[in-house]
Amino acid sequence: VAGELGLELLARAAAAVPAPGDGLCVIADYGASEGHNSLAPMRTAIRALRARLPAGAPVTVVHTDLPGNDFRSLFTVLDQDPESYLRHDQEAFAFAAGRSFYQQIFPPATVTIGWSSIAVHWLSADPPPIRDHVFAPLADREERSRIAAHAAADWSRFLALRATELVPGGQLVIVGSAADAESRSGAEPLLELANGALRAMVDDGELRADEYERMAIPTYYRTREEFTAPLRDASLGGKLALDECVETGLEDPLWAAYQANGEIESYASQVSGFLRAFSEPCLLGPLAAGRSAGEIAGLAERFYGRVREAVTAQPENGRCAWRLILLRLTRRP
Amino acid sequence: VAGELGLELLARAAAAVPAPGDGLCVIADYGASEGHNSLAPMRTAIRALRARLPAGAPVTVVHTDLPGNDFRSLFTVLDQDPESYLRHDQEAFAFAAGRSFYQQIFPPATVTIGWSSIAVHWLSADPPPIRDHVFAPLADREERSRIAAHAAADWSRFLALRATELVPGGQLVIVGSAADAESRSGAEPLLELANGALRAMVDDGELRADEYERMAIPTYYRTREEFTAPLRDASLGGKLALDECVETGLEDPLWAAYQANGEIESYASQVSGFLRAFSEPCLLGPLAAGRSAGEIAGLAERFYGRVREAVTAQPENGRCAWRLILLRLTRRP
Numbered sequence: 001v002a003g004e005l006g007l008e009l010l011a012r013a014a015a016a017v018p019a020p021g022d023g024l025c026v027i028a029d030y031g032a033s034e035g036h037n038s039l040a041p042m043r044t045a046i047r048a049l050r051a052r053l054p055a056g057a058p059v060t061v062v063h064t065d066l067p068g069n070d071f072r073s074l075f076t077v078l079d080q081d082p083e084s085y086l087r088h089d090q091e092a093f094a095f096a097a098g099r100s101f102y103q104q105i106f107p108p109a110t111v112t113i114g115w116s117s118i119a120v121h122w123l124s125a126d127p128p129p130i131r132d133h134v135f136a137p138l139a140d141r142e143e144r145s146r147i148a149a150h151a152a153a154d155w156s157r158f159l160a161l162r163a164t165e166l167v168p169g170g171q172l173v174i175v176g177s178a179a180d181a182e183s184r185s186g187a188e189p190l191l192e193l194a195n196g197a198l199r200a201m202v203d204d205g206e207l208r209a210d211e212y213e214r215m216a217i218p219t220y221y222r223t224r225e226e227f228t229a230p231l232r233d234a235s236l237g238g239k240l241a242l243d244e245c246v247e248t249g250l251e252d253p254l255w256a257a258y259q260a261n262g263e264i265e266s267y268a269s270q271v272s273g274f275l276r277a278f279s280e281p282c283l284l285g286p287l288a289a290g291r292s293a294g295e296i297a298g299l300a301e302r303f304y305g306r307v308r309e310a311v312t313a314q315p316e317n318g319r320c321a322w323r324l325i326l327l328r329l330t331r332r333p
Numbered sequence: 334v335a336g337e338l339g340l341e342l343l344a345r346a347a348a349a350v351p352a353p354g355d356g357l358c359v360i361a362d363y364g365a366s367e368g369h370n371s372l373a374p375m376r377t378a379i380r381a382l383r384a385r386l387p388a389g390a391p392v393t394v395v396h397t398d399l400p401g402n403d404f405r406s407l408f409t410v411l412d413q414d415p416e417s418y419l420r421h422d423q424e425a426f427a428f429a430a431g432r433s434f435y436q437q438i439f440p441p442a443t444v445t446i447g448w449s450s451i452a453v454h455w456l457s458a459d460p461p462p463i464r465d466h467v468f469a470p471l472a473d474r475e476e477r478s479r480i481a482a483h484a485a486a487d488w489s490r491f492l493a494l495r496a497t498e499l500v501p502g503g504q505l506v507i508v509g510s511a512a513d514a515e516s517r518s519g520a521e522p523l524l525e526l527a528n529g530a531l532r533a534m535v536d537d538g539e540l541r542a543d544e545y546e547r548m549a550i551p552t553y554y555r556t557r558e559e560f561t562a563p564l565r566d567a568s569l570g571g572k573l574a575l576d577e578c579v580e581t582g583l584e585d586p587l588w589a590a591y592q593a594n595g596e597i598e599s600y601a602s603q604v605s606g607f608l609r610a611f612s613e614p615c616l617l618g619p620l621a622a623g624r625s626a627g628e629i630a631g632l633a634e635r636f637y638g639r640v641r642e643a644v645t646a647q648p649e650n651g652r653c654a655w656r657l658i659l660l661r662l663t664r665r666p
Contacts (some may be wrong), residue, residue: 013372058440058443060440067405067408067413075401076400093438097426097427098405098407098412099408107357174510194353249630
């Protein structure tokens with residue numbers, strides 16, 4: 001849903017790229033997950049390109065994510081969802097790549113339009129640890145500076161790889177989960193509450209202290225300054241030009257619904273479920289070594305149950321004020 | 334393993350295709366499953382192409398299968414298997430397509446080399462039913478002729494689609510599971526035995542008669558005549574030329590091991606497991622409507638257990654004499 005805010009930039013990107021003659025027109029969707037949030041952007045991009053391509057010209061879309069992503073669901077969505085671009089455009093072709101976007105995914109100069117929505121806050125493998133918290137914005141000062149350096153290297157690498165993959169004149173649109181000038185993501189109250197629930201489980205003997213210390217959500221929320229810094233670097237800035245940079249807040253739909261209907265139980269369940277959807281694999285996954293699958297499932301139930309209870313007690317702390325940054329970049333010829 | 338017999342044809346295909354200048358070199362692997370059997374062929378094709386391409390030229394491989402295929406396993410194999418071509422060639426790029434090869438998967442004239450190993454005997458959706466058996470070569474005469482017509486249409490469509498996708502001068506290598514002149518696949522004794530086990534389950538009240546009648550393995554084993562007939566048709570023959578056509582038998586490795594070690598229990602388990610690997614989804618899947626998952630799992634256990642017992646009693650009937658056909662085709666300019 002958040003990605004929809006980028007549709008206008010994407011349409012402008014599709015209007016700005018060089019219309020390929022005989023060559024192929026390739027749209028890359030970096031960090032596609034199961035594809036649900038890619039359908040509207042891909043339709044937008046294809047529609048905008050169609051206005052500039054000869055009738056019947058093929059358009060290729062490649063959805064990328066980590067090798068362990070659920071590509072079966074992705075292809076099933078593309079095949080069956082009524083909103084799939086494959087159902088609206090007989091000359092559209094869909095592919096996937098199971099490779100981290102911190103590696104080169106495409107041959108040089110083969111991507112016409114790149115798109116990435118709510119994905120680049122996920123860091124590359126093995127970010128620096130967070131001992132007394134699970135969320136980078138709330139780590140201690142030294143840990144935060146190490147994570148910031150890791151995130152800066154990741155972002156520079158991401159941009160350099162995309163500069164290699166884009167055709168000259170190609171465009172890259174990023175919808176990024178961002179931080180304010182004080183490096184706050186807007187989800188600190190919720191993650192503080194989640195961290196409190198984990199610490200209580202350590203105090204109650206449900207979780208071992210060393211297990212808790214290994215837990216972390218490997219994300220980082222960059223400031224506008226951090227997002228744009230590498231483009232002022234001579235090497236990368238010589239390859240990529242920043243055409244647009246917009247920041248915007250994101251209303252919390254769960255909070256808005258709760259304000260309208262006052263149903264605290266439903267609100268608390270949804271907040272806990274939202275947190276669970278993005279944090280369970282990274283928080284509970286590392287426990288696997290000494291624990292049975294059943295134990296881990298039980299711990300997960302109890303943890304997200306505690307989060308639900310805490311949100312019920314302090315509903316305001318479940319409210320997230322996420323920030324987005326929207327970037328449109330051109331590959332310099 | 335069977336696919337290895339096609340490696341020589343694949344190397345000759347890679348030597349015969351037009352070496353792309355600035356364009357991309359794309360290898361399509363039609364019906365890749367989880368990719369284990371694709372690693373050796375893709376390495377062979379890439380190595381043969383490398384000899385003809387400028388240093389550092391990118392080579393793209395696209396593995397295709399149905400949307401419900403386990404692409405997560407495929408990408409994990411490509412990422413981690415020591416035999417993966419991605420580990421041996423920094424300029425190789427891997428993608429997947431989740432679409433039936435009875436549909437167009439690639440834009441026109443974009444595939445340099447096509448490869449398909451032990452896949453084209455799987456028919457497209459909803460083949461004609463088989464009432465008193467589960468295996469097309471053992472269906473009654475009328476059913477067989479309807480399935481043969483369905484299979485002929487599938488094969489013509491497969492070839493026509495590949496002719497569209499191949500670049501002029503591009504090559505297609507097929508390793509197909511084939512039939513002898515009497516339309517026998519070589520697995521009739523095993524499938525007769527499996528069918529007997531299912532009918533005994535109906536007699537014993539474990540399986541309903543209507544469930545058994547809906548069961549079928551949607552494969553068809555084409556004769557050499559059936560494989561080559563569409564190429565003599567003016568329309569398709571004008572697009573694809575048959576450069577090589579070789580038939581060969583395939584030794585049954587399970588039988589060979591049993592002959593060497595005499596371990597009947599191990600042999601019977603392996604034969605039953607081999608049958609299970611390709612038949613369970615299509616035989617037991619259609620039961621899902623009125624049965625619980627637990628019931629279906631129990632039925633599967635008992636069915637393949639009966640197969641194991643029958644093979645123990647009649648080891649010779651577990652022996653398969655599969656036949657392969659190897660085709661190498663050129664897309665006429």
